[in-house]
Amino acid sequence: MPRLKIAVIPGDGIGKEVIPVGIKALEAAGRQFGIDFDWVHFDWSCETYHRTGRMMPEDGIEQLSGFDAIYLGAVGYPGVPDHISLWGLLLPIRRAFDQYVNLRPVRLFEGVPCPLASKQPGDIDFLVVRENVEGEYSSIGGIQYEGTEHEVVVQQSIFTRRGTDRIIDYAFKMAQSRTAKHLTSATKSNGIYHSMPFWDKRVQEMGKAYPDVRVDQYHIDILTAHFVRMPEHFDVVVGSNLFGDILSDLGPACTGTIAIAPSANINPEKQFPSMFEPVHGSAPDIAGQGIANPLGTIWAGAMMMQHLGYPDVHDVLLRAIENVLRTAQTLTRDMGGNAGTEALGNAVIAEIG
Amino acid sequence: MPRLKIAVIPGDGIGKEVIPVGIKALEAAGRQFGIDFDWVHFDWSCETYHRTGRMMPEDGIEQLSGFDAIYLGAVGYPGVPDHISLWGLLLPIRRAFDQYVNLRPVRLFEGVPCPLASKQPGDIDFLVVRENVEGEYSSIGGIQYEGTEHEVVVQQSIFTRRGTDRIIDYAFKMAQSRTAKHLTSATKSNGIYHSMPFWDKRVQEMGKAYPDVRVDQYHIDILTAHFVRMPEHFDVVVGSNLFGDILSDLGPACTGTIAIAPSANINPEKQFPSMFEPVHGSAPDIAGQGIANPLGTIWAGAMMMQHLGYPDVHDVLLRAIENVLRTAQTLTRDMGGNAGTEALGNAVIAEIG
Ligand SMILES: CC(C)[C@H](C(=O)O)[C@@H](O)C(=O)O
Numbered sequence: 001m002p003r004l005k006i007a008v009i010p011g012d013g014i015g016k017e018v019i020p021v022g023i024k025a026l027e028a029a030g031r032q033f034g035i036d037f038d039w040v041h042f043d044w045s046c047e048t049y050h051r052t053g054r055m056m057p058e059d060g061i062e063q064l065s066g067f068d069a070i071y072l073g074a075v076g077y078p079g080v081p082d083h084i085s086l087w088g089l090l091l092p093i094r095r096a097f098d099q100y101v102n103l104r105p106v107r108l109f110e111g112v113p114c115p116l117a118s119k120q121p122g123d124i125d126f127l128v129v130r131e132n133v134e135g136e137y138s139s140i141g142g143i144q145y146e147g148t149e150h151e152v153v154v155q156q157s158i159f160t161r162r163g164t165d166r167i168i169d170y171a172f173k174m175a176q177s178r179t180a181k182h183l184t185s186a187t188k189s190n191g192i193y194h195s196m197p198f199w200d201k202r203v204q205e206m207g208k209a210y211p212d213v214r215v216d217q218y219h220i221d222i223l224t225a226h227f228v229r230m231p232e233h234f235d236v237v238v239g240s241n242l243f244g245d246i247l248s249d250l251g252p253a254c255t256g257t258i259a260i261a262p263s264a265n266i267n268p269e270k271q272f273p274s275m276f277e278p279v280h281g282s283a284p285d286i287a288g289q290g291i292a293n294p295l296g297t298i299w300a301g302a303m304m305m306q307h308l309g310y311p312d313v314h315d316v317l318l319r320a321i322e323n324v325l326r327t328a329q330t331l332t333r334d335m336g337g338n339a340g341t342e343a344l345g346n347a348v349i350a351e352i353g
Numbered sequence: 354m355p356r357l358k359i360a361v362i363p364g365d366g367i368g369k370e371v372i373p374v375g376i377k378a379l380e381a382a383g384r385q386f387g388i389d390f391d392w393v394h395f396d397w398s399c400e401t402y403h404r405t406g407r408m409m410p411e412d413g414i415e416q417l418s419g420f421d422a423i424y425l426g427a428v429g430y431p432g433v434p435d436h437i438s439l440w441g442l443l444l445p446i447r448r449a450f451d452q453y454v455n456l457r458p459v460r461l462f463e464g465v466p467c468p469l470a471s472k473q474p475g476d477i478d479f480l481v482v483r484e485n486v487e488g489e490y491s492s493i494g495g496i497q498y499e500g501t502e503h504e505v506v507v508q509q510s511i512f513t514r515r516g517t518d519r520i521i522d523y524a525f526k527m528a529q530s531r532t533a534k535h536l537t538s539a540t541k542s543n544g545i546y547h548s549m550p551f552w553d554k555r556v557q558e559m560g561k562a563y564p565d566v567r568v569d570q571y572h573i574d575i576l577t578a579h580f581v582r583m584p585e586h587f588d589v590v591v592g593s594n595l596f597g598d599i600l601s602d603l604g605p606a607c608t609g610t611i612a613i614a615p616s617a618n619i620n621p622e623k624q625f626p627s628m629f630e631p632v633h634g635s636a637p638d639i640a641g642q643g644i645a646n647p648l649g650t651i652w653a654g655a656m657m658m659q660h661l662g663y664p665d666v667h668d669v670l671l672r673a674i675e676n677v678l679r680t681a682q683t684l685t686r687d688m689g690g691n692a693g694t695e696a697l698g699n700a701v702i703a704e705i706g
Pocket residue numbers: 190191221439443598616632
C-alpha cells in the first residue's frame with residue numbers, strides 16, 4: 001500500500017482554512033485507491049516572520065527535501081511587505097527544488113457563471129505553462145543614489161538557454177499530448193530588446209522537434225486582449241515567469257474560476273519535491289470567518305496526485321469538483337452561494353463517495 | 354487664424370489607409386473653429402528600411418522637431434523583425450521628444466457589443482496612463498556565450514526617480530481632474546524585487562500632494578483579472594511602460610474597442626512635438642483592401658487637438674464617433690458591418706456637419 005509523505009505549509013490567512021479541507025478530500029479520494037498519506041505540518045508564515053525574523057528556518061529547504069511533495073496554502077499578511085514574505089518562502093522553494101514548470105489549467109465549468117458574454121462550458125479549456133524560476137523574477141539589480149532625487153533603479157531579468165529551452169520543450173510536449181496540438185507563445189519582442197527576441201528564437205528552434213504541433217505567438221499586450229476576445233482559440237500557452245503569471249490570473253478571470261484556480265510548481269524530473277497551491281492569496285479580508293473557497297486547494301491536490309503518478313485519483317477529485325459546481329447547491333459566497341469552507345469541502349467529499 | 358503644422362507618418366500596411374481619413378476628419382472639425390492645417394508627409398516605413406537599411410533618415414528626429422505634433426499610422430511589416438522596425442522609428446521618437454506620457458482612454462460605447470456579460474454603456478470609462486520612455490522597454494543588456502548552449506541573456510529595466518515621479522504625478526493630476534478622483538497603480542512588487550517596490554514607494558510618496566485622490570494598487574496579475582471582473586471599478590490606472598502597454602490593450606478588449614483605441618504619446622511640457630496614433634498595428638492581413646477601421650486614427654486625432662489646446666475640436670470629433678457607433682449603420686467588417694474605410698470616414702465627417 002503506497003504511503004505518500006507530504007509536507008504541508010498552510011501559511012497565512014485563509015491558507016490555514018483551506019488546507020485542512022484539501023487534506024480531507026485527498027484522503028477520501030486516496031482511500032478508494034488504497035493510498036495512504038503522511039502529512040507533516042510546517043507552521044512557516046508571516047507570523048513566524050514576526051516572531052523570528054525569518055519566513056522559514058535557515059535549514060527550511062533541507063527539512064522539505066525528503067518529501068514526495070509540498071502542499072501550500074497561501075503566504076502573505078498585512079504588515080509584512082510582499083517582497084519579503086515571498087522571497088523568504090515561496091520563491092526560494094520554487095528555485096531550490098528547481099520547480100521550473102508552473103502549470104495552471106483554465107476551464108469553463110458548467111454551473112460557473114462566465115464573465116464573458118456568450119461562452120459555453122466546453123468552449124474554454126486550456127493550460128498555461130509558465131517558466132517558474134528565472135526571467136523577470138529576479139533579485140539581481142539595485143539602486144544607485146538611494147533616497148535622493150537622483151535615484152536610479154536597475155532591475156535585471158535573466159534568461160538562460162537551458163531555462164528557456166526546457167520550459168518551451170515542456171510546453172511543446174504538453175501540446176503534443178493534447179487533441180488540438182496547438183501551442184501559443186507569449187512574447188514582447190517588439191519592445192523588450194534582448195530577452196524576448198531570444199525567447200522567440202528558442203520557440204522556433206525547439207519547435208523543429210514537434211512538427212505536428214501548430215505554433216503561434218502573440219505579443220503579451222494583444223495576447224491578453226485575445227484571452228478576452230477568443231479564449232476558445234487557446235490550447236497550451238507558454239510564457240516567461242512574468243507573462244505566465246499574468247496570463248494565469250487573467251485566464252481564470254475569463255472563466256470565472258479565479259477563486260478556484262490551482263497552481264502546480266513542478267520539477268518534471270522528480271529530483272526534488274514539487275509544490276501544489278491554490279492561485280488565490282491569503283485573503284486577510286475574509287480570513288478567520290470560515291467562508292474561504294477550498295476548491296482551488298482541492299484542485300491543486302488533484303494535480304499533486306497526477307504528478308505523483310496517480311491520474312485516477314486526480315480524475316476522481318476533478319469529477320467531484322465538477323459535480324459540485326454543476327449542481328451549485330453548496331457554494332461559498334464568492335461563487336454566489338452561502339455555504340462555508342467546511343460545508344463545501346464536505347460536498348466534494350460526498351461526491352467522491 | 355491658427356495654422357497647425359503636423360508631421361504625418363502613415364507608415365506601413367493599413368496605416369497608409371487610415372491616416373488620409375483621419376486627416377479629412379480633422380480638417381472638417383477644424384474648419385468649424387477656423388483652424389487650418391499644414392500636413393507634411395514622411396514616407397518612413399519598413400519599405401524605407403528595405404530600400405535604405407534605416408526606418409528613418411539619420412536626421413529624422415531633427416526633421417520632425419519643428420512640428421506642432423506628429424500623426425502616425427502604424428509601423429511594422431512581415432520580413433522586418435518587430436524589434437528593428439520599432440526601435441528604428443516609434444520608440445526613438447517617443448524618447449527623443451520625451452513623450453513620457455502615454456494616454457489611452459477605455460470606453461464602452463453605445464452600439465458596440467461588449468465582450469463582457471451584463472455591462473452597459475456608461476459602466477466603463479477609464480484612462481490608462483502609461484510611462485512611455487523608460488522601464489522595461491530597454492535595449493540595455495545583452496547575450497553572453499551567444500549561439501552556444503550556455504547562452505545567458507541579461508535584460509535590464511531602468512527606473513529613474515525622475516521618470517517614475519513624473520508619470521505618477523501626471524496620473525494623480527488626471528485623477529484629481531475627474532469626478533471619481535480614483536487612481537489605481539499597477540505593480541508587481543511581490544515578484545520583481547527592485548523596480549516594483551521602488552514604484553510602490555514613489556506612488557505612496559507622490560500621493561501625499563493629492564489627499565483628495567483615492568489610491569489603490571494591485572499586482573499586475575490580479576489587476577488584469579479585475580479588468581475583466583469589474584472594469585467599472587477603474588477611473589485612472591497608472592502603470593510602467595510594460596504594464597501600461599498590457600493594460601491599454603486589455604482595457605479596450607474588455608469594451609470591444611480594440612480596433613478603435615487611440616494612443617497619445619505626450620510631452621506634457623510641450624518642449625517637443627507629441628505623437629498621436631491608433632493602437633492597432635499595420636495589419637498586413639487586411640492591408641490594401643480598403644476595409645481598415647479608421648475610427649482609432651480619428652480618435653487619436655481628437656486627442657491631438659485636445660493636447661494642442663482645442664478641446665472643442667476634440668469634443669466634436671468624439672461626438673461624431675459616438676453617433677456613428679450608436680446608429681451602427683456604417684461600420685467596417687471588424688465591427689460587424691460591411692462598409693469600407695472611406696465610407697466609415699465619410700459617415701463620421703457627415704456627423705461633424
Ligand atoms: C509596437 C510596440 C512597440 C508598441 C509598444 O509596446 O509600445 C505598441 O504595442 C504600443 O502599445 O504602442
